[in-house]
Amino acid sequence: MVLTSITLECGETISQVEVTYETSGKLNAERNNAILICHALTGDAKAVGDEETPGWWEGLIGPGRYVDTNQYFVITSNVLGGCAGTTGPASVHPESGIPYGADFPVVTIRDMVQVQYELVRHLEIDKLFAVIGGSMGGMQVFEWATSYPDMMEVVVPIATCARLSAVAIAYNDVGRQAILSDPSWQRGHYYPDKGPINGLSVARMLGMLTYRTADLFEYRFGRRLKDDKGDVTQFDSTFQIESYLRYQGQKLVDRFDANSYLYLLKAMDSHDIGRNRGGIKKAIESIQAHVLSIAISGDLLYPADHQEEVVAMMQKAGKNVEYHYIDSIYGHDGFLVEFVKIGPLVESYLNQQYVRVCKRSAASY
Numbered sequence: 001m002v003l004t005s006i007t008l009e010c011g012e013t014i015s016q017v018e019v020t021y022e023t024s025g026k027l028n029a030e031r032n033n034a035i036l037i038c039h040a041l042t043g044d045a046k047a048v049g050d051e052e053t054p055g056w057w058e059g060l061i062g063p064g065r066y067v068d069t070n071q072y073f074v075i076t077s078n079v080l081g082g083c084a085g086t087t088g089p090a091s092v093h094p095e096s097g098i099p100y101g102a103d104f105p106v107v108t109i110r111d112m113v114q115v116q117y118e119l120v121r122h123l124e125i126d127k128l129f130a131v132i133g134g135s136m137g138g139m140q141v142f143e144w145a146t147s148y149p150d151m152m153e154v155v156v157p158i159a160t161c162a163r164l165s166a167v168a169i170a171y172n173d174v175g176r177q178a179i180l181s182d183p184s185w186q187r188g189h190y191y192p193d194k195g196p197i198n199g200l201s202v203a204r205m206l207g208m209l210t211y212r213t214a215d216l217f218e219y220r221f222g223r224r225l226k227d228d229k230g231d232v233t234q235f236d237s238t239f240q241i242e243s244y245l246r247y248q249g250q251k252l253v254d255r256f257d258a259n260s261y262l263y264l265l266k267a268m269d270s271h272d273i274g275r276n277r278g279g280i281k282k283a284i285e286s287i288q289a290h291v292l293s294i295a296i297s298g299d300l301l302y303p304a305d306h307q308e309e310v311v312a313m314m315q316k317a318g319k320n321v322e323y324h325y326i327d328s329i330y331g332h333d334g335f336l337v338e339f340v341k342i343g344p345l346v347e348s349y350l351n352q353q354y355v356r357v358c359k360r361s362a363a364s365y
Contacts, residue, residue, distance in 0.1 A: 163275075
């Protein structure tokens, strides 16, 4: 899909905005079974994927899975500012004919959601059944609930927050400085070169430390040494944990653009559903959807007490909200791997709410 133009929160307008998206399942005759999936920082539109290339949430979504594509029509799009098909810093400016680079305007989570809203309307869907996402995807879920409160029946924010905490902003800035200090960044205008791959790799290594728990690293790696018989220097990786982090850094470099990483980090930093709305409590008053909130133990970036605080606000405001706390050694990354624990909660809640929607529809005839 291509949007003729979109005006961002910062006041700038982007023309010819390409939006890459994936759909799975079929939209029913009543057009009331559509679910929008929102992806995290380095995710993309391939939440479900296919047999040859499984999606990043294929353990949760698919035929016969917890979010059953035999029952629901699932939509996922790459976010604005990303690098997996939707317009972002690496895209060619329609007027200059060269990539935007660091001239790409500042985008926010709200801007991403605005583009998703236009996609949903392009698909001729008047109302979504649900919006689901974890991490940065969960931020989008909260923005959907407050920006377009009458556009969905259910929202499911997982391992996320209604506003980014100081410590999460701090981690983001350390990762950002790793990229900005790489000489290959060239003030964001490094295309067609690969750019600051060393800085991006280090940023990802830091990110991995925040996504998992100390207990998991100790269990998996401890102080075990690499099985490396080649020539090494005193600065090469010696321990398995070092090798693992460097592998993760290189893996991201092979598929992600450093400028997009910078822009999405900054979008996360600015995330606060109460911004320009009179605060979070005031913003919550507009929520109409039924809410399933799921937090994960050991989540360094989005501690459970942050979600519990928002859930308490919703309850006080008389909102329909259900909260669950998942115990996991994986910490934040639990939303991507703890399907046996998270999946049944999501499945049960969606099915329960879908029965409610169908009964209401039947009663209106």
